[in-house]
Amino acid sequence: MSATDIRDSDSPAIARGFRLQWEPAQSAHVLLYPEGMVKLNGSAGEILRRCDGVATLAEIVSDLEGAFSRSGLRADVVAFLTLAAERGWVAFRGRDEQAGAIGDGGE
Amino acid sequence: MAASERNGVTMPASVRPGPPLWLLFELTYRCPLQCVFCYNPVDFARLDQELATDEWLRVLHEARALGSVQLGLSGGEPLTRDDLEEITAEAHSLGFYTNLITSGVGLTQARLERLRTAGLDHIQLSFQDSTREMNDFLSHTRTFDLKRRVAGWIKALDYPMVLNCVIHRLNIDHIDKIIEMAVEMGAEYLELANAQYYSWAHLNRDALLPSRAQLQAAEETTNRWRDRLQGRMRILFVVPDYYEERPKRCMNGWGSTFMTVTPDGTALPCHTARMLPGLEFPNVRTSSVREIWYDSEGFNRFRGFGWMKEPCASCPEREKDFGGCRCQAYLLANDAAAADPVCSKSPFHHVVTEAVERAQQSRPVEKPLVFRHKEESLTRSDPALIRDS
Secondary structure (H helix, E strand, C coil): CCHHHCCCCCCEEECCCCEEEEEHHHCEEEEEECCEEEECCHHHHHHHCCCECCCCHHHHHHHHHHHCCCCCCHHHHHHHHHHHHHCCCEEECCCCHHHCCCCCCCC | CCEEEECCEEEECCCCCCCCCEEEEECCCCCCCCCCCCCCCCCHHHCCCCCCHHHHHHHHHHHHHHCCCEEEEECCCHHHCCCHHHHHHHHHHHCCEEEEEECCCCCCHHHHHHHHHHCCCEEEEEECCCCHHHHHHHHCCCCHHHHHHHHHHHHHCCCCCEEEEEECCCCHHHHHHHHHHHHHCCCCEEEEEECCCCHHHHHCHHHHCCCHHHHHHHHHHHHHHHHHHCCCCEEEEECCHHHCCCCCCHHHCCCCCEEEECCCCEEECCCCHHHCCCCCCCECCCCCHHHHHHHCHHHHCCCCCCCCCCCCCCCCCHHHHCCCCHHHHHHHHCCCCCCCCCCCCCCCHHHHHHHHHHHHCCCCCCCCCCCCCHHHHHCCCCHHHHCCC
């Protein structure tokens, strides 16, 4: 998937087999998948925890901009979600629900 | 922060480990299979005091509080524990990502549904081979049809279908059929992991180590399938350590990430570390997970680099591989602090190359295969009897 593929009306969700949670021991959000874990930086965690399969890209961007009193975040969010989709962490409801690949969680 | 103080022992900050992120429960050594490559200890039958349910649950709580996130439920065959659902449910509610590693023997559709309800995240189903005859020969039970059925149930409950097949000299020539079968079953991920030579596999090494030609053919077959499948099923092919020139980064470093709890409650830095002589490993019956992870001699012994001898101590690659596997060093060089003899820099590398050279000869195996069963295990109490040389 390339950056131009993600539309404002798309609703990203954590892919099947992956689980996102906050880990106090690591002071970070982590993404868990079979026999692996990705420790997320702050912004990645903030984006992914809004990916509930309901909120659209436009809503996620606007929510983030409100929460962090910033504007112009769309490009960063799209760039991250593109990477996340390539790694199989997120899928887009109604588009590629089968996309969550197993054991493909990146590093 | 330069150092942390524990029990009066000053550990450099670089040695102070993070949390035991990955916890493996070997719930039982009981198993309906008798695989010739099993990594359970060869004297498993003497270790039959299994932890009770509430003890496993307490370990879950303590490990999770330290930051453990991944839980493997293994054995033996974990399905032989009838509290598997209870342990899974507790782990799930605590926030563990729960992985069941099973042969599928003993599973029913109803039980799988209960495990799903309990919050089981993931299942890895093991196969010995794709041909029924070979499967039955290698596992000593008629399980092949059952595994096919189990695979169907796993798919029906919308779990990713993940298959693991241990590869060795006796089944490696069937790899095309194994892959074909995995595709037919709708597997999304297939792990073709060559046996590594510990425990029962070490006893049977001369019969199980494939030749170089076999390995090459198997990798070529695997690559043909990868091209054909275009990512529809991912295939991981793991070669035996013996064919490598550098050792693996075993367990991501001793005591860095991983803790195994064996059926009797012994806590280990890896599945097979119990074989190492002169090391006391703590037990969850008498120590907390925190004490075990941070303060025990067994977990601290090979942390960091201070324990290393030459050629590891001055090796530029020591941070990459941590000197390889301590158990392999003990089995092949009779010294758990030696370089892993898989490394071409090891003075004992010849032990590996000699085994590999023997594997190139086509010859009948002189020793009969030793199957992992209780009676056999009871005759093998002395780890010294299972070493090379």
